[in-house]
Amino acid sequence: MTLRGLGFDPLRPLGALLFLGLWQAASASMAPIMLPSPWSVVKRASADFWSAPSLAYYGVEDPSLFGNLVYTSENVAIAVLVGASLGALVGLAASRVWLVRALVNPIMLTAGTAPIIIAAPFLLIWFGVGRASAVSLVAFYVATILYLFAERAARNLDPIYEHSALTLGAGPRRLIRDILIPATVPELLGGFRIALAGAWGLEAVSELLGAQSGIGKVLEVLAGATDAQGILASLILLGVVALAADACAAALIARFAAWSAAGAQRL
Amino acid sequence: MTSQRMIEFVHVRREYRRADGAHVTAVDDVSLIVPEGEFVCLIGPSGCGKSTLLQLLAGLDAPTSGSIVLKAKEIEGPGPERGMVFQRDSVFPWMRVIDNVEYGLKCRGVRAPERRRIARDYLARVGLTHVEGAWPRELSGGMLKRVAIAAVFANGGEVLLLDEPFGALDYVTRRQLHDVLLALWDTPGATRRTVLFVTHDVDEALTLADRIVVMHSGRIADDIPIAAMRPRNDDTLATPEIIAIKHKLLAHLGLQTKGAHA
Numbered sequence: 001m002t003l004r005g006l007g008f009d010p011l012r013p014l015g016a017l018l019f020l021g022l023w024q025a026a027s028a029s030m031a032p033i034m035l036p037s038p039w040s041v042v043k044r045a046s047a048d049f050w051s052a053p054s055l056a057y058y059g060v061e062d063p064s065l066f067g068n069l070v071y072t073s074e075n076v077a078i079a080v081l082v083g084a085s086l087g088a089l090v091g092l093a094a095s096r097v098w099l100v101r102a103l104v105n106p107i108m109l110t111a112g113t114a115p116i117i118i119a120a121p122f123l124l125i126w127f128g129v130g131r132a133s134a135v136s137l138v139a140f141y142v143a144t145i146l147y148l149f150a151e152r153a154a155r156n157l158d159p160i161y162e163h164s165a166l167t168l169g170a171g172p173r174r175l176i177r178d179i180l181i182p183a184t185v186p187e188l189l190g191g192f193r194i195a196l197a198g199a200w201g202l203e204a205v206s207e208l209l210g211a212q213s214g215i216g217k218v219l220e221v222l223a224g225a226t227d228a229q230g231i232l233a234s235l236i237l238l239g240v241v242a243l244a245a246d247a248c249a250a251a252l253i254a255r256f257a258a259w260s261a262a263g264a265q266r267l
Numbered sequence: 268m269t270s271q272r273m274i275e276f277v278h279v280r281r282e283y284r285r286a287d288g289a290h291v292t293a294v295d296d297v298s299l300i301v302p303e304g305e306f307v308c309l310i311g312p313s314g315c316g317k318s319t320l321l322q323l324l325a326g327l328d329a330p331t332s333g334s335i336v337l338k339a340k341e342i343e344g345p346g347p348e349r350g351m352v353f354q355r356d357s358v359f360p361w362m363r364v365i366d367n368v369e370y371g372l373k374c375r376g377v378r379a380p381e382r383r384r385i386a387r388d389y390l391a392r393v394g395l396t397h398v399e400g401a402w403p404r405e406l407s408g409g410m411l412k413r414v415a416i417a418a419v420f421a422n423g424g425e426v427l428l429l430d431e432p433f434g435a436l437d438y439v440t441r442r443q444l445h446d447v448l449l450a451l452w453d454t455p456g457a458t459r460r461t462v463l464f465v466t467h468d469v470d471e472a473l474t475l476a477d478r479i480v481v482m483h484s485g486r487i488a489d490d491i492p493i494a495a496m497r498p499r500n501d502d503t504l505a506t507p508e509i510i511a512i513k514h515k516l517l518a519h520l521g522l523q524t525k526g527a528h529a
Contacts, residue, residue: 158355164357170370
């Protein structure tokens with residue numbers, strides 16, 4: 001797997017500028033209600049950041065973009081931590097224990113191919129419109145990805161490392177701690193990064209389908225009010241947070257996968 | 268032999284079924300005694316069972332019948348008293364060089380300062396002091412072999428198993444590693460480890476071994492002591508006796524010999 005774009009690329013700010021230029025040009029030829037200009041969106045984002053009374057009017061619990069960003073980010077953080085730990089552990093276990101693989105593989109392979117969002121209505125029935133519904137959906141999605149990455153990474157691990165450790169005197173516990181886990185960390189972190197990127201979108205969509213808070217809820221009410229400026233302002237803020245989270249994941253990869261080619265690209 | 272017997276293969280057989288259903292006897296009734304401190308090279312054509320024999324002794328595989336005895340105790344599974352250097356790279360890429368050399372000692376509960384001292388000593392002996400903090404991916408193939416050799420020697424096993432360790436290396440690197448290996452094995456004042464070294468390189472076997480065991484179709488076809496004095500060099504290996512042995516070995520490998528002694 002290549003992790004391009006981990007390091008600083010001088011073309012990236014240029015690409016962002018090109019995007020802004022195109023946006024500006026397009027907005028000049030369209031009505032602001034269809035496509036507001038970039039500058040007006042930035043002003044709207046800063047105006048609504050701490051306090052947005054219009055959101056209270058539409059029934060959003062916390063009438064500020066900041067509060068809803070925090071709500072969404074918290075949900076993503078919980079879901080990603082729980083889902084990633086569970087998925088990685090079960091995936092590693094499945095690679096070495098036949099029974100675990102036999103039990104879990106059918107579920108995970110199905111979940112890995114079907115769009116997971118179809119489970120959303122079901123989760124709403126179970127958990128209602130609160131946090132639990134969105135968090136469990138995202139956690140399940142993250143767990144599926146990490147399971148597939150962990151299982152594959154552990155299965156593809158050259159047995160020579162385990163053999164070598166055994167002849168050096170390692171026992172079963174050391175095989176897991178010193179060989180299986182560190183050897184699969186670069187792939188696990190790669191999967192983590194992909195899952196994290198997808199988690200933001202899935203969290204927002206699940207909030208769209210039924211929640212009282214969160215950026216998804218904000219998007220839903222603003223769409224109802226055909227407020228293109230507000231929608232873009234919310235999306236851009238969500239994008240900034242997601243980019244920051246991705247940068248943290250990339251830093252994690254650089255730190256814990258320095259020994260592998262994937263980690264080395266960052267050095 | 269006056270020295271104590273270290274390894275004993277007693278009527279060892281290893282059979283398995285290949286993926287295509289064919290029945291294969293990799294090791295066929297092998298009995299062999301290796302005294303303590305002896306450097307034995309196992310030589311033979313591909314598929315003759317020499318690597319399987321080593322895997323069995325390492326405990327990474329179990330015989331179908333027969334037994335393998337190490338110092339009067341039958342072996343059951345791998346153990347640190349039998350260190351192994353593999354043909355392919357087995358150095359852990361996620362540990363720095365020094366941590367790789369320390370790993371066996373760490374498994375055995377040796378305290379950190381002591382194992383670092385031992386690891387540094389062996390890294391110095393294989394000439395890798397300058398890369399102790401490097402990642403394995405930063406090292407050449409020959410250097411990785413030096414790390415693997417340092418790791419098994421540092422771990423202090425009485426028996427060292429080397430499975431075509433230098434097969435993938437270039438001629439110059441291979442000869443340098445022969446010197447490194449022999450210097451570690453024949454350290455003045457230290458007990459010589461018992462070595463089983465699998466190779467299909469006749470010159471390598473003649474350079475290293477006290478004794479060359481030839482395998483063919485899973486059986487021992489010949490067992491030849493090498494009396495040449497040590498340290499050996501191109502001249503000491505050019506005696507009529509050694510050349511005669513070389514022709515014999517080449518014939519075992521199915522090669523036409525082209526020398527005057529053929």
